[in-house]
Amino acid sequence: MLTLSDVTAGYGGGNVLQGVDLHCEAGTVTCIVGPNGAGKSTVLRVISGLLRCRTGTVEMAGTRTDNLPPEQVLALGVTQVPQSQALFPGMTVRENVLLGGYLIRRNRKLLASRYDAIRERIPIVAERAGDPAGNLSGGQRRMVEIARCLMLDPKLLLLDEPSLGLDPRSLAGVAALIQSLNQAGTTMLLVEQNVRLGLGLATHGVVMEGGKVRLTGTAAEVRDHPEMASLYLGGSAPTPAN
Ligand SMILES: Nc1ncnc2c1ncn2[C@@H]1O[C@H](COP(=O)(O)OP(=O)(O)OP(=O)(O)O)[C@@H](O)[C@H]1O
Ligand SMILES: [Mg+2]
Incomplete structure (x- = not known):
């Protein structure tokens, strides 16, 4: 591989x-x-x-x-979750996660189904979807960073x-x-x-x-x-x- x-x-x-x-x-x-x-x-x-x-x-x-x-x-x-904080603090959790799907942005159906699957898998994404990422704790941000990387499967x-x-x-x-x-x-x-x-x-x-x-x-x-x-x-x- x-x-x-x-x-x-x-x-x-x-x-x-x-x-x-x-x-x-x-x-x-x-x-x-x-x-x-x-x-x-x-x-x-x-x-x-x-x-x-x-x-x-x-x-x-x-x-x-x-x-x-x-x-x-x-x-x-190949996607990477970096060591240091990588979310856009002024954007919402949902927006940050969706950014991970930038390469598939034209396929709205796929984008939506991936997002739904991630929301099921990583509760913080569902719970804080509308909050600015900058308002999350360090650990919560970590989960969202991983979530974002999963958008490209x-x-x-x-x-x-x-x-x-x-x-x-x-x-x-x-x-x-x-x-x-x-x-x-x-x-x-x-x-x-x-x-x-x-x-x-x-x-x-x-x-x-x-x-x-x-x-x-x-x-x-x-x-x-x-x-x-x-x-x-x-x-x-x-x-x-x-
Ligand atoms: N952007 C950079 N510019 C210059 N030197 C760098 C940069 N990033 C890392 N280094 C240097 O490269 C070396 C290896 O750094 P690296 O970040 O790969 O280590 P690491 O094993 O991940 O360490 P840690 O466990 O602290 O994260 C270090 O000496 C560091 O100072
Ligand atoms: Mg390191």
Whole structure:
């Protein structure tokens, strides 16, 4: 479904990503974890076309996407929920969600049926449809951001820290949503600071550090890997009492 090969990318001088290889099979949920500044969000930006890679390739279902503009990557079915707030605060929740369907705006029937399905799935969309998005709490906005990304029925959904700022109930809602989307066939790549949650939801895990992939495997392999603690959690792995 998605393959990154030897990708380097950065923002000014120097590369943030230093030869990243990543592969996501169709139907899987891959979770990237790693310390702040590791380059996790940068990987998602390269995939969605918001940042060009300098060398290397990105392939989505057999199509090279690393030289496509973001709109064309979106049209291939790749949508991203960004890490930082991305709603238009002065527009209503409904308007914000509908904006996600910009590419299908001429097909009003499809637009309406997608919106209805999302409203059923994500209660806040129904409850606060007419309120300006700026009036919502951080966690409520997060749900609306995810809702907006669903308007295009993505093939690959990129989620940058879906749990950010969510209370336990909303968190459970997002977790359930991710699982049901995956069961419906959506491939997902998420970045998550909450390692337990992220790897719990995922089928596969990736640990990044310093712009490189340090560890990959099934979610369970990554979670239980002896190097996880020293790579990511800081300090050395707890030694078993004996
Ligand atoms: N727009 C930007 N301009 C310049 N440098 C940037 C920009 N965005 C990120 N960087 C730099 O790139 C590096 C990787 O950032 P990135 O956002 O990918 O990290 P991350 O793994 O997502 O971290 P976090 O867990 O804090 O979200 C950091 O050193 C950061 O300072
Ligand atoms: Mg980030």
